[in-house]
Amino acid sequence: xxxxxxxxxxxxxxxxxxxxxxxxxxxxxxxxxxxxxxxxxxxxxxxxxxxxxxxxxxxxxxxxxxxxxxxxxxxxxxxxxxxxxxxxxxxxxxxxxxxxxxxxxxxxxxxxxxxxxxxxxxxxxxxxxxxxxxxxxxxxxxxxxxxxxxxxxxxxxxxxxxxxxxxxxxxxxxxxxxxxxxxxxxxxxxxxxxxxxxxxxxxxxxxxxxxxxxxxxxxxxxxxxxxxx
Amino acid sequence: xxxxxxxxxxxxxxxxxxxxxxxxxxxxxxxxxxxxxxxxxxxxxxxxxxxxxxxxxxxxxxxxxxxxxxxxxxxxxxxxxxxxxxxxxxxxxxxxxxxxxxxxxxxxxxxxxxxxxxxxxxxxxxxxxxxxxxxxxxxxxxxxxxxxxxxxxxxxxxxxxxxxxxxxxxxxxxxxxxxxxxxxxxxxxxxxxxxxxxxxxxxxxxxxxxxxxxxxxxxxxxxxxxxxx
Numbered sequence: 205x206x207x208x209x210x211x212x213x214x215x216x217x218x219x220x221x222x223x224x225x226x227x228x229x230x231x232x233x234x235x236x237x238x239x240x241x242x243x244x245x246x247x248x249x250x251x252x253x254x255x256x257x258x259x260x261x262x263x264x265x266x267x268x269x270x271x272x273x274x275x276x277x278x279x280x281x282x283x284x285x286x287x288x289x290x291x292x293x294x295x296x297x298x299x300x301x302x303x304x305x306x307x308x309x310x311x312x313x314x315x316x317x318x319x320x321x322x323x324x325x326x327x328x329x330x331x332x333x334x335x336x337x338x339x340x341x342x343x344x345x346x347x348x349x350x351x352x353x354x355x356x357x358x359x360x361x362x363x364x365x366x367x368x369x370x371x372x373x374x375x376x377x378x379x380x381x382x383x384x385x386x387x388x389x390x391x392x393x394x395x396x397x398x399x400x401x402x403x404x405x406x407x408x409x410x411x412x413x414x415x416x417x418x419x420x421x422x423x424x425x426x427x428x429x430x431x432x433x
Numbered sequence: 434x435x436x437x438x439x440x441x442x443x444x445x446x447x448x449x450x451x452x453x454x455x456x457x458x459x460x461x462x463x464x465x466x467x468x469x470x471x472x473x474x475x476x477x478x479x480x481x482x483x484x485x486x487x488x489x490x491x492x493x494x495x496x497x498x499x500x501x502x503x504x505x506x507x508x509x510x511x512x513x514x515x516x517x518x519x520x521x522x523x524x525x526x527x528x529x530x531x532x533x534x535x536x537x538x539x540x541x542x543x544x545x546x547x548x549x550x551x552x553x554x555x556x557x558x559x560x561x562x563x564x565x566x567x568x569x570x571x572x573x574x575x576x577x578x579x580x581x582x583x584x585x586x587x588x589x590x591x592x593x594x595x596x597x598x599x600x601x602x603x604x605x606x607x608x609x610x611x612x613x614x615x616x617x618x619x620x621x622x623x624x625x626x627x628x629x630x631x632x633x634x635x636x637x638x639x640x641x642x643x644x645x646x647x648x649x650x651x652x653x654x655x656x657x658x659x660x661x662x
Contacts, residue, residue: 265494300541300542300582308530309500309534311529311533312500312533315530336581336582340580347573351573352532352533352564353529353565
């Protein structure tokens, strides 16, 4: 199939990129700069696509910032919460309607290119905090997408029933260069190398560290702070 | 209710703006510059909102043009077809996934502002050509929208069961300044005043002229060409 992947440069969507290609699909990747605090992920996305020879469309939508106020990820006045994803405070990281926006853009590109499907790396661990990662949301959006154009585009989420530990295991089997993926919501600068490193404290970093530990796979990520799991 | 209206500055959405305000709702309007050939409509939208004191957010998404190739409305190499909307050739004017994109953006703004609903002026005459105006699409998208955030935003389409003639009649009763609304997909320049005028030949102009004629209401629009209905 010809697939448009919504691609953040993170652990989940990079593993999905490798997974789809290993299954023989042709994949083009779409990344969005919506003014996210962690837009270092976009550099990671570009580098990873370039290394694979994957077509990568990076769209600058920072003009949307006024519409997306109130999230710690788009509003510098709202601090990034620390701790595990299941904490209520993590709701501050929800970007309003982000997934519908990303899916609508990927859908537009897919319809324009006559691609067969769009894919994104929703997974089982997402649901408690992010309403637009829940299976009921995905099912409704998939229905809308298939009705939106005479050229029918499907929505596939191959990792919907996996947790992050299983994704790490799948990624390891596929040879995903984990050290080059970017998860952190609150990038820090390494005082020696002046390079960005994962903070190690935000929800996505805690989950990343936990997933490697539970998967029994060494975590190659540079963290400013390593959580005691 | 606090409502975000997807607002093009055209006849239908301007009548909906007046309709919602007459029903006592607080309305903020959202318009998108997606590089449409007929972006003169955005100037009309701004002027009409300003006259009413309505908050108007105009978002420049021309960066999306590469994703929306192949439509006569976003690709200058594709000519605007002439004739009635029901002609197959009018499919050239379909902008891929446009309505999902607009609804996703309006949804994001509504969630961010904690508004109650988003509204758009889908109407009965839209369906034959535009897949993303069909009631089945609207129902599926409404379902996805209400699931996309913990703050539930509804989607309302008060004109879904009206045709354009009925909308003109409703607009006339509400005192909509029709001459200031903009419908045309292929704006022409008046050779004397150098001002933009409706072409009179594109599908939306043919339908506009027809709706005024059927409604028995004088059409105040300046056309470069008047169709024989």
